[in-house]
Amino acid sequence: MPDESPKTRITEDVLREFGNMLIRDIFSDKNPSFQTSVRSRTNVVFDKSKGFLTLGDSKEEHSFINVSQSKGFMQTIAIAAKCYSFIKQNQHATIRDLFYQLKYSLGDDLDENIFNEQSESNPLIEDLEVALDLRREQLNLNANRKGVLVGNMRIIDKFGDETVEIDGAKTGRSGWAIPSDVDNDIQFVDIDADYVLVVEKDALWYRLNEDKFWKKENAIIISPMGQAARGTRRLIRKLSDKGLPIYVFNDCDAWGWYIYWTIKTGSINLAYISDDLATPKAKFIGVTMSDLEAYPFLKGLTMKANDMDIKKAQEMLNYPWISRYPEWVNELNLVLKMKKKLEQNSLEGPKLSFVDEYINDKIKKGNFLP
Template identity: 40%
Template sequence: MTNSKKDIIAKLKKIGEQLEKTIKENDNPEITMPVRTLTNAYFDEKDKLIRLGDKRQSRTFFNVGQSRKFMQTVLIAAQIKELLEQDKPSISTRQLYYILKHTIEGLKENTFEDQAESDPVIEDLEVAADSLREELGLEPTPKGVFCGPITYKDVRTGDEINCRKMGTAGAAIPANVEPTAMEFQKSEAKFVLVVEKFAVWNILNQMKFWDKHKCILLTGKGQGERSARRLVSRLNKELKLPVYVFCDFDPYGYYIYSVYKQGSINLAHFSERAGCPDAKYIGLKYDDIEKYKIPKTNWIKMNDQDMKRLKEIQNYDWFKKKEWQKEIEKVKKWGWKVESDSLVSLGIEFMGEKYLPRVIKEADFLD
């Protein structure tokens, strides 16, 4: 479900009217919202997504511990509504923080002391209004790039972007990739290849891997942030493109893959729109080490922290599949990790010419 600007304005207005009513009845005004912690995130087995549970919390004004946050929430709501009503350019959360920061009359404190105070409140408001930040007119700072046989239209500027001709730099992922901002046009892509590392993406782009294999080649430069995930999800759902994820061979690589696939706990309310439940994990995998004789000099010993993270991942509901449990057991016993970058020691073209094509052709994935 996507919200139009009008929907959001109406939702915010309704929150305001509810507050006014409570206040006039001499009652304690409150704003309720789903709880956004691990305790209220769950793995939906059917849809294969991390979702927000039913637990709601209320934030009230006449509560010493909550009154400041309550005030901040209402301030942000009112400001967002005003910005949406004016049809202004979208701003960043930092810019919103600056707009709202001022000294409260009669007190020695500011409405917000730093951005770390306003950011969580914005996320609260997202879930309270059952909406996305992008719909609230707030844009994250994107960091990913992509390229491939696709053209899209940037709705706000009217530009047509041909992702086949973006050179070695690739196309930046726009801050807002919602259909209202980014319209997919002509595409010959057959799948989406997401790689964790920019360096790996860079080699594959220079080799025109995407042209040879007709794919959209995308990197989130590490953990995928909101717009990278949402873009992958749209490509998957709207263009019906399968999604393959190529990461480092370590617990963090596993998690990056899983966030593209099922979403994250922190943004559980966002999974519905940013998840790709049928995304596949390309590798590296335990068997690849043996299969390609990856030299021991490329291995890195896992430290206590890595091991701890690996065990956490093994316990996540969304890693409970047999094949994953078997894989993780093997890695635990082995005790090493391998970066995808290290594969160049087998030849610069090794990944683009041998490894990736074979895995994709043989569907040698973990799911």
């Protein structure tokens, strides 16, 4: 096995101490337990100074000798033990792999598995992250790849015993598939771009790639292909930290808004790692209801807002991290008044390449929502 990195040794030490703590409890005739932060909506707060959601101070204890907690406690310890073995063997696994590794029966005399569904193991991985102050990737756990990138930058990927260099400008029609972990053994260098454009839909990303928009406008174009996975959100944040403006190009509907605000301020579910994933400086380029006046042809391409769109717009007006912006209050009130929504594909109405003109026009005029 290759020599361990300092980061790996730290993770190994944390997991070992976690196990030793539980052993000390047992030998001291105490109820084995560990403490973690409460991850419910009631303990999520918006940090104005940082510009993203974070966990509050509420804590909760997970213990073994507790009828309502014993199974979850046992499952969490099983996850920790399996991750420790992954690290010792210098192996990585997906969260799906982990589920199957731990799905087995508890024994011949017990007709019950440790896990029956992956929906049981996923939230416990997050509980473990919070309890140990470690990220999933440090536990050698990854998720499926989701997201694609093209632009003037190089990616240096140390994978196993090899170091691979990828030119982001020479990835053809498919682009570079963004991995789940963009921190460990991976570097982003020689970045030569004026800004980053995040495009909700893969089809629109493909259009811009085919038009060589990224080359003509000296941009890096990323598509999260819907809701942004952790790896993609982390990459966007890393590029923002390098001083690149981040513009997000989504639909004007409940899903498009949710994707944007998850990128900008983080999510309630993952508020404990917003400092790594959220990009407070991101701007919403559109599409917006306000675009109907600037681009009249769009008036004939709107769609009726459904109940979820209306409900989400009303909810967002009550979120302090959104209502602090009068521009967003105005936009959401327009949605509620008109009961319409608009998809980014509508911009292909006049001609396919009009999307390019729209984006350039918005950036040139600084016409975006905060």
